[in-house]
Amino acid sequence: LWKAARKNKKSIYTSEVIREKADEIDEITKKSEEGVIATSGRNDVLTTALETPKxxxxxxxxxxxxxxxxxxxxxxxxxxxxxxxxx
Known part of the structure; x- marks a missing residue:
């Protein structure tokens, strides 16, 4: 949802920084699914990628x-x- 909200009508990210964060979200999601890193509760994928505590x-x-x-x-x-x- 975070990624979808930052795309324009042509499904393009609104800035390069946003695209980089979206790529980081995808990478962290993949690592979480593989069991390389643990993401849950307050340390979810979005919080980890954006480096902002909830x-x-x-x-x-x-x-x-x-x-x-x-x-x-x-x-x-x-x-x-x-x-x-x-x-």
């Missing part, structure tokens, strides 16, 4: 009390999403 805000669509750490787990916990609601 904000520590709320997790949308999961309710008022869901936070990134309750949804994705903390850095030292398993990388699979787990939900824990607070009463």
């Amino acid at each position: 904000s520590s805000g709320r997790v949308r669509t999961e309710g008022r009390f869901a936070t990134p750490s309750s949804y994705f787990g903390r850095k030292n916990e398993a990388s699979h999403p787990t939900m824990s609601y607070k009463s």
